[in-house]
Amino acid sequence: MQERAQIASRYEAWQSIVEVQRWWRNFNGPHAVLDPKTIKNCHSKLMKTGSVADSKRTGRPSTSRSEENIKIVREMFTKSPYKSTCQAARESGLTRHTVMTALKSISFRPWKPRYCHEITPEDCDRRIEYGEIMLRWHGDCSELFDNIIWTDEAIFHVGGFVNCHNCHYWAEFDPK
Template sequence: MSRYTPTEYANMHFIYGLCNGNANRAAALYRERYPNVRHPDYRVFIRVHNSLFEGRFPGTGLSRASEGRLQRHSEVEVLELVEEDPSTSLSQIARRTGIPKKSVHRILKRHQLYPYHYQKVQTLMPRDGAFRVTFCQIMLRKIREDPKCFDKILWTDESTCRRDGFLNLHNLHSWQLENPKLIRADRAQQQFKINLWTGIVGGKIIGPYELPATLNAEGYLIFLQNNLLELLQNLSLETREGMWLQNDGCPAHFAVRVREYLNEAYPDRWIGRLGPILWPPRSPDLNPLNFFYWGCIKEKVYNKAVSTVEELRTRVQLAAGEIEASGYARRIKRSFIRRCRGCIAANGGHFEHLL
């Protein structure tokens, strides 16, 4: 007897019962009720009834007990493959076991197994952990001593926006009645980019400000001495006089002339490489601009393809305005404190996946 679906077998047996066991009448009634499916011979109805009467599933020759043992064996096989390689896919399991992909998915779901995604993190060196823990301990202590300490720090960072920037296609979709087979061109030959600086102080976003395409110590020093002062004009005099400045450890921030200027302009009030408070190396996960701002900016900028550098600049400014209007920057203190505690708990290791 050729294989049919469980639904088809159920329909056959139901029709056979309606016809009081008359197989010929059952075959005719089945053709009448289900004109768009396969039409089994009258003998199939007899075999389906006999199989069920004998405790076997139609088409397998197995008893119900044997069916149960086969199902348990399939589950064990699937679970062993997942234990052997947790990164395997449903398709790979289906190919290796011969079990349908949907059945594999049901087995995994029944055992509460779900496909969790990897999270990209910054590569750390063995010696980085101690620096990260020390920085977090210092910051938490300062915030305990002065709850307004965090808002006195001008957190800064630079990022490059390119024509072909990062785009999470999982967040990009189009609602349609039918699949329009959408595509997105990438890797254009004519490339362009802009280098941006942004700061956050007291919940207020400063910038973004476009820096030279290649930032060196001289260019960064000019920015600190001239452009930054202009960007801070809207802040109160009290805020500017008591403000700290945070830099990360990039070469332009570490130059001798830059550090000399910072010691003069922000005496004992700057964070950075060899600063009064050491910025831990390879720690973008502790910088509010990295864990909050740039990701939001680029997700908004790249939701549509960018054609010109002027369009890229406009997109950045519009996205920055939306983020500032949202008011989220005023709430990043809590995220920073939670991250510092997470970093300490992880002994300076990766912690974002645990938050």
């Protein structure tokens, strides 16, 4: 606000955009840029209203951040965090944009679940057995391991396939 007032007053005194820009560069450094439209806008605001502050915006009031909508969305996603925003919009009668805005205002964000196989005490014995079998095979046929391509590009699911690509839940913090 103070800079706007200085710009407007200097333009009023000097009546030159170039002089105001030159002063601005001396004041803020050689790479500081001040657009001529900014200078004229600051000056015209000062002349019309007596202030360089922005005028109050008019238009439709925002209902997406109303306390009532935020309360509805918070209750919905606290009860069932796996709900999609489209489903929540259908159930509540709100728009999807309103649901997303409300989630953002209560600091909820989508989290992807990380599924992993639970390791049981029997798994330790199975791993030792597998290692012993592989060592025996290596002793019997050492070129077997030269014919195996070892990569980390494949995902092997022990208890079945779980596609979690489109799974997410909404919460403030990742409960891991």
